[in-house]
Amino acid sequence: xxxxxxxxxxxxxxxxxxxxxxxxxxxxxxxxxxxxxxxxxxxxxxxxxxxxxxxxxxxxxxxxxxxxxxxxxxxxxxxxxxxxxxxxxxxxxxxxxxxxxxxxxxxxxxxxxxxxxxxxxxxxxxxxxxxxxxxxxxxxxxxxxxxxxxxxxxxxxxxxxxxxxxxxxxxxxxxxxxxxxxxxxxxxxxxxxxxxxxxxxxxxxxxxxxxxxxxxxxxxxxxxxxxxxxxxxxxxxxxxxxxxxxxxxxxxxxxxxxxxxxxxxxxxxxxxxxxxxxxxxxxxxxxxxxxxxxxxxxxxxxxxxxxxxxxxxxxxxxxxxxxxxxxxxxxxxxxxxxxxxxxxxxxxxxxxxxxxxxxxxxxxxxxxxxxxxxxxxxxxxxxxxxxxxxxxxxxxxxxxxxxxxxxxxxxxxxxxxxxxxxxxxxxxxxxxxxxxxxxxxxxxxxxxxxxxxxxxxxxxxxxxxxxxxxxxxxxxxxxxxx
Amino acid sequence: xxxxxxxxxxxxxxxxxxxxxxxxxxxxxxxxxxxxxxxxxxxxxxxxxxxxxxxxxxxxxxxxxxxxxxxxxxxxxxxxxxxxxxxxxxxxxxxxxxxxxxxxxxxxxxxxxxxxxxxxxxxxxxxxxxxxxxxxxxxxxxxxxxxxxxxxxxxxxxxxxxxxxxxxxxxxxxxxxxxxxxxxxxxxxxxxxxxxxxxxxxxxxxxxxxxxxxxxxxxxxxxxxxxxxxxxxxxxxxxxxxxxxxxxxxxxxxxxxxxxxxxxxxxxxxxxxxxxxxxxxxxxxxxxxxxxxxxxxxxxxxxxxxxxxxxxxxxxxxxxxxxxxxxxxxxxxxxxxxxxxxxxxxxxxxxxxxxxxxxxxxxxxxxxxxxxxxxxxxxxxxxxxxxxxxxxxxxxxxxxxxxxxxxxxxxxxxxxxxxxxxxxxxxxxxxxxxxxxxxxxxxxxxxxxxxxxxxxxxxxxxxxxxxxxxxxxxxxxxxx
Ligand SMILES: [Zn+2]
Numbered sequence: 001x002x003x004x005x006x007x008x009x010x011x012x013x014x015x016x017x018x019x020x021x022x023x024x025x026x027x028x029x030x031x032x033x034x035x036x037x038x039x040x041x042x043x044x045x046x047x048x049x050x051x052x053x054x055x056x057x058x059x060x061x062x063x064x065x066x067x068x069x070x071x072x073x074x075x076x077x078x079x080x081x082x083x084x085x086x087x088x089x090x091x092x093x094x095x096x097x098x099x100x101x102x103x104x105x106x107x108x109x110x111x112x113x114x115x116x117x118x119x120x121x122x123x124x125x126x127x128x129x130x131x132x133x134x135x136x137x138x139x140x141x142x143x144x145x146x147x148x149x150x151x152x153x154x155x156x157x158x159x160x161x162x163x164x165x166x167x168x169x170x171x172x173x174x175x176x177x178x179x180x181x182x183x184x185x186x187x188x189x190x191x192x193x194x195x196x197x198x199x200x201x202x203x204x205x206x207x208x209x210x211x212x213x214x215x216x217x218x219x220x221x222x223x224x225x226x227x228x229x230x231x232x233x234x235x236x237x238x239x240x241x242x243x244x245x246x247x248x249x250x251x252x253x254x255x256x257x258x259x260x261x262x263x264x265x266x267x268x269x270x271x272x273x274x275x276x277x278x279x280x281x282x283x284x285x286x287x288x289x290x291x292x293x294x295x296x297x298x299x300x301x302x303x304x305x306x307x308x309x310x311x312x313x314x315x316x317x318x319x320x321x322x323x324x325x326x327x328x329x330x331x332x333x334x335x336x337x338x339x340x341x342x343x344x345x346x347x348x349x350x351x352x353x354x355x356x357x358x359x360x361x362x363x364x365x366x367x368x369x370x371x372x373x374x375x376x377x378x379x380x381x382x383x384x385x386x387x388x389x390x391x392x393x394x395x396x397x398x399x400x401x402x403x404x405x406x407x408x409x410x411x412x413x414x415x416x417x418x419x420x421x422x423x424x425x426x427x428x429x430x431x432x433x434x435x436x437x438x439x440x441x442x443x444x445x446x447x448x449x450x451x452x453x454x455x456x457x458x459x460x461x462x463x464x465x466x467x468x469x470x471x472x473x474x475x476x477x478x479x480x481x482x
Numbered sequence: 483x484x485x486x487x488x489x490x491x492x493x494x495x496x497x498x499x500x501x502x503x504x505x506x507x508x509x510x511x512x513x514x515x516x517x518x519x520x521x522x523x524x525x526x527x528x529x530x531x532x533x534x535x536x537x538x539x540x541x542x543x544x545x546x547x548x549x550x551x552x553x554x555x556x557x558x559x560x561x562x563x564x565x566x567x568x569x570x571x572x573x574x575x576x577x578x579x580x581x582x583x584x585x586x587x588x589x590x591x592x593x594x595x596x597x598x599x600x601x602x603x604x605x606x607x608x609x610x611x612x613x614x615x616x617x618x619x620x621x622x623x624x625x626x627x628x629x630x631x632x633x634x635x636x637x638x639x640x641x642x643x644x645x646x647x648x649x650x651x652x653x654x655x656x657x658x659x660x661x662x663x664x665x666x667x668x669x670x671x672x673x674x675x676x677x678x679x680x681x682x683x684x685x686x687x688x689x690x691x692x693x694x695x696x697x698x699x700x701x702x703x704x705x706x707x708x709x710x711x712x713x714x715x716x717x718x719x720x721x722x723x724x725x726x727x728x729x730x731x732x733x734x735x736x737x738x739x740x741x742x743x744x745x746x747x748x749x750x751x752x753x754x755x756x757x758x759x760x761x762x763x764x765x766x767x768x769x770x771x772x773x774x775x776x777x778x779x780x781x782x783x784x785x786x787x788x789x790x791x792x793x794x795x796x797x798x799x800x801x802x803x804x805x806x807x808x809x810x811x812x813x814x815x816x817x818x819x820x821x822x823x824x825x826x827x828x829x830x831x832x833x834x835x836x837x838x839x840x841x842x843x844x845x846x847x848x849x850x851x852x853x854x855x856x857x858x859x860x861x862x863x864x865x866x867x868x869x870x871x872x873x874x875x876x877x878x879x880x881x882x883x884x885x886x887x888x889x890x891x892x893x894x895x896x897x898x899x900x901x902x903x904x905x906x907x908x909x910x911x912x913x914x915x916x917x918x919x920x921x922x923x924x925x926x927x928x929x930x931x932x933x934x935x936x937x938x939x940x941x942x943x944x945x946x947x948x949x950x951x952x953x954x955x956x957x958x959x960x961x962x
Contacts, residue, residue, distance in 0.1 A: 084536040097535065104529050106536060205535040210767035238538050239769050317767055320569050323578035324533045328633070339573055339631065366569070366762035375764060 006033075006166040009075045009223040013116070016074030019063050023056035023074030027118055030076045034121075034167050042142050043152075043162040045081045045091055047121040052076065055118045062116075070116030072230060077112055078162040078171035081122040082129055083214070084203040085109055092205050093137035094127045096325045096350025098332045106203020107238070108172060108214055108231040115230045120168050123158030127352045128322065129179055129207040131155050132424040135415055136354045143411070144187060146450055150408035153183030153424075156217070160187040163217045170227050171217040176207050177310050178403075178428025180215045181440040185403035185453025188442045190224045190470070191217050193428075195461050196435035197242035199228070200235030206321040208314035209240075211432040221441065221470045225249035228463070247463045253471040257291050260465065263298025263396035265457075268427045274406045276446040281402050284443050284454040287476040288400070288469060298392045298399050302384035306430040309381035311422060312365045313433070316375050318355075319362030325350060357418065382433045389434050389459070398469055399457040401427050403440035407450035427455060437463050441470045443477060486694050487652045495722045496690045496699055497657050498605075498649035499714075501664055502642050503674040504612060504682040505548045511611045511641035512539030512581065519680055523634035531639035533576030538768050541565075545641035546588070546772055548673040549609045550782050552643055553589030555667050555789055556604045560782075562773040563588040563608070565766040570759050574614035574633050582610035582644075584763045588772065594647070594667070595791040596659045597809050603648030614638040643673075649688065649699065654715040654722075661685055661711050666790045666813065678710050685714055689721040691729070700725075701734060705749055707741045717742040721749050793817050801830040808834070814843050822851035828858035836861075840875055849878060857885040867948030870894045894946065902939075902947055906955045909938045921960045932956060 015021035034047055062069045079085065082092045084102035091097045112119065126136035134142040134157025142157045144150040145165035152161040156173025160183035163171045173180040175193035184191025192215040199214040206212060216227035232246030264285055269278065289295045327333035327346030334345035365374040392399060404424055414421040431438035440453035454473065458466040489495035510517050513530035529537035550560050566584035587608035593601045614635040645664065651657045665676045665683060676683040690702035705717050725735045739752035790812055797808040797817045811817050811834065820837050824830045836858060841847060861871040866889060877888045910917045920931045936952045
């Protein structure tokens with residue numbers, strides 16, 4: 001059940017490329033695990049059994065012909081169901097996209113295919129990525145593979161659970177306010193939110209465009225590094241894509257942290273964070289210190305306002321991004337005598353409660369007369385956070401914090417109180433507002449035996465340094481579990 | 483504008499215009515789809531211009547270039563600009579928001595010079611994307627009451643520049659002249675085909691009136707759906723009269739969007755929703771700011787063609803005519819030719835007249851300026867009469883060739899020199915009594931008799947003689 005039992009992406013690809021193992025057997029093995037545990041976990045909205053087997057056969061044929069199918073040859077990958085896949089339903093776990101099949105692949109999907117990876121299914125999420133528990137899915141919640149009574153986190157809960165349950169060694173999620181890192185933490189896997197613009201958003205169904213970023217889930221830091229190298233790099237189809245190649249990560253993993261200055265974010269290491277999570281955080285700091293890093297306390301004063309700013313900016317952008325689901329061109333349509341009524345009835349029937357709540361929040365925040373005091377002010381807070389990070393990074397190479405304030409909570413525990421649910425993202429949101437990279441690395445378990453993750457944060461395009469520290473933490477964990 | 487022009491006694495008309503021009507780029511504003519008019523519905527579409535989930539816009543560099551070109555032609559300041567989303571629900575808008583520029587447009591603070599030499603201020607000229615086209619089936623053809631609607635997204639995402647004028651316009655004729663001049667500028671720049679009937683140029687008019695002497699503006703109405711330059715004038719006049727009529731009975735117009743009804747020659751109130759929209763503008767997060775460098779702007783300036791106002795000024799200077807009187811030749815694109823012809827020594831006024839009156843107005847000129855200059859010089863020197871010059875020109879237009887050779891072939895040259903005097907002497911000899919009378923007559927009587935002699939000469943020469951030259955010979959003979 002625990003991650004690490006099944007082979008990693010790196011080892012699978014090596015075997016398949018070397019001809020010592022067939023891609024078909026890899027896919028069959030993962031499909032078998034899915035058949036066994038998926039009914040209880042519900043990580044997927046759609047398992048692409050036949051497509052995956054066909055793709056595996058194509059990989060095997062290529063190997064047999066002496067061709068190299070690529071660095072992820074035969075590796076199953078689970079895709080969050082807000083990534084467009086040509087001809088394959090892409091639902092965002094919403095009724096409103098009922099029946100829609102994108103006529104195109106997201107850039108990341110295209111890059112995965114070119115690397116020999118095999119899409120094994122589309123994973124569940126909080127509707128349109130709005131949520132922190134994957135309970136806001138129109139198709140029912142996903143459960144945490146470590147304890148089926150607990151949530152996997154969200155919104156990329158399906159992808160995190162799929163990797164934790166070894167349904168696939170790799171998965172892609174999207175992170176707007178913590179939607180990769182928080183479920184990674186709760187499911188005990190590695191989850192990365194890259195620098196904004198490192199991974200193309202083309203084909204990612206938008207939630208909040210200025211915050212959304214696609215990133216990897218994996219069982220190991222090495223696998224996550226490899227996956228990010230493959231999906232990253234400039235894409236002319238995304239105007240906000242950084243015009244440089246993907247960062248080199250795998251090659252720097254063994255460089256250690258000797259001499260690196262790492263700051264624990266004071267504002268995120270006290271009140272509101274569970275004691276067992278805090279304990280793991282300080283143990284992680286000790287590990288890094290022992291490895292030669294210089295540990296001190298950093299301060300990001302504006303981090304405290306991150307949550308409030310986020311819940312104005314993200315819904316504001318969402319209110320506009322989700323306007324297109326009007327029943328006119330695709331997805332759900334509820335017929336009515338007039339266009340306006342058809343729009344209204346379709347949207348009423350198609351969207352869930354949380355999505356409606358955020359559309360209303362965002363519409364209000366952008367309204368004439370309220371713009372300056374809400375959306376405008378939130379943008380100023382965003383600037384403050386960026387400035388605070390800039391100041392901190394004059395002193396530190398990396399920052400450290402918890403990923404999530406607690407370990408995984410029970411299904412239904414927070415569904416009636418949106419504000420408590422929103423607090424899940426308090427540690428992860430600042431990186432999205434600043435556009436900076438951050439990742440969650442599994443680091444032991446809490447008092448309840450559930451996984452705890454720690455978060456590493458880096459300045460813009462600081463992924464290589466961040467991955468070096470992640471590798472050190474991972475190695476220490478392997479030591480203790482041995 | 484200090485001088486008050488009264489629209490009706492005691493009332494001043496105030497007009498500002500918003501003109502949308504579709505840019506004639508090869509592809510759309512934010513995707514690679516063809517930007518062409520007249521294709522089968524929904525054939526020039528892709529995920530981006532259909533606003534499919536997950537699609538993203540990429541700015542068309544040519545559209546930005548065209549917009550800046552137009553901005554500089556309108557003497558605007560070109561600044562770093564930011565795209566924004568204008569949010570409202572409408573079925574022909576695929577994303578239910580329009581990507582436009584709001585508080586940071588590409589072009590600001592320019593002006594447009596009208597043919598009469600006056601200026602209209604340009605507030606801004608910004609880039610945006612066009613919407614699709616909806617046709618409503620059943621009902622009265624409008625969205626309300628329609629049984630069904632069809633949407634064609636071929637036009638969705640076509641690049642537009644919206645040019646917003648200051649409320650500087652005071653007459654309907656000025657408004658028409660503004661639209662006409664803007665159209666000519668756009669055509670000169672080659673950035674749009676500016677066809678009002680095809681909708682590639684669309685005009686909205688903001689109309690209000692105020693009592694002469696009142697400093698504040700009064701309530702304005704925005705008139706949409708104006709489909710020709712002529713309608714611009716009609717719609718503005720109708721609307722201004724409507725406002726005055728309301729004020730006259732103690733009422734006020736409401737600020738609203740109204741539609742011009744071409745058939746009935748009146749404006750009608752739009753749907754009430756159009757007047758209550760809160761567009762919730764915010765910066766478009768899928769795009770990055772446009773930041774033109776000083777070099778970009780210098781390059782655009784250097785490549786600007788000569789614009790109609792400069793062309794009129796140049797031609798007026800060369801010919802000594804009023805700017806308004808050279809408009810026709812400039813509009814036909816014949817001014818460069820006039821300049822070349824005058825440049826090789828032909829009389830400027832005569833050249834302007836010949837080009838304006840005797841060259842086909844709707845065709846580019848294929849004649850060599852040297853040949854045309856030769857013709858004008860011959861005419862000015864009296865070697866050809868006006869009638870002869872026209873005949874030579876007709877021959878030149880038809881078959882080409884050198885005017886001297888054509889004149890010689892037609893036998894015009896001989897007539898123009900000594901031959902005329904011989905003919906005149908012959909006529910004098912044949913009509914001694916009339917001639918005697920002519921010699922002693924006063925100016926008034928001479929004029930009358932001169933007509934008789936000239937007629938005789940014309941008859942004898944089959945109309946080839948120059949009337950003025952005949953009069954000169956007659957005067958010379960009488961003075962002896
Ligand atoms: Zn397109």
